[in-house]
Amino acid sequence: MLHGPKETQKRAKQLRRTMTLPEIILWRELKKRPGNLRFRHQHPAGPYVLDFFCPRFRLAVEVDGEAHEYGNRPQSDEARDGWLMTQGVRTVRIPAQEVLSNLEGVIQHIVTTAQNSSPGGGGGTAQR
Numbered sequence: 001m002l003h004g005p006k007e008t009q010k011r012a013k014q015l016r017r018t019m020t021l022p023e024i025i026l027w028r029e030l031k032k033r034p035g036n037l038r039f040r041h042q043h044p045a046g047p048y049v050l051d052f053f054c055p056r057f058r059l060a061v062e063v064d065g066e067a068h069e070y071g072n073r074p075q076s077d078e079a080r081d082g083w084l085m086t087q088g089v090r091t092v093r094i095p096a097q098e099v100l101s102n103l104e105g106v107i108q109h110i111v112t113t114a115q116n117s118s119p120g121g122g123g124g125t126a127q128r
């Protein structure tokens with residue numbers, strides 16, 4: 001299982017209380033275990049906190065708002081995804097607007113991405 005230090009665990013706990021609207025909406029659906037997949041929300045992973053994590057398929061799901069397009073965020077996201085890849089975790093990045101406008105499609109994309117990989121398999125960053 002992928003874990004983080006105490007500082008990251010503390011930050012994850014706080015982030016669970018301050019989730020964005022798209023994260024809340026997606027979490028409500030992921031809690032229903034679509035495709036029989038179990039997810040954790042705001043999961044500590046090394047120095048990072050993953051929006052959602054499916055341990056069985058080592059899949060991180062990140063909900064990206066507009067802020068992810070500006071400043072150094074694209075480079076930070078790339079570095080984060082690279083670090084996760086070294087841990088055998090793939091990342092799926094979902095635009096927040098997509099969660100709000102096409103929730104069913106987002107859920108299907110996440111389930112398909114997870115199921116089209118072998119458990120514990122690594123490699124690659126899937127993006128939508």
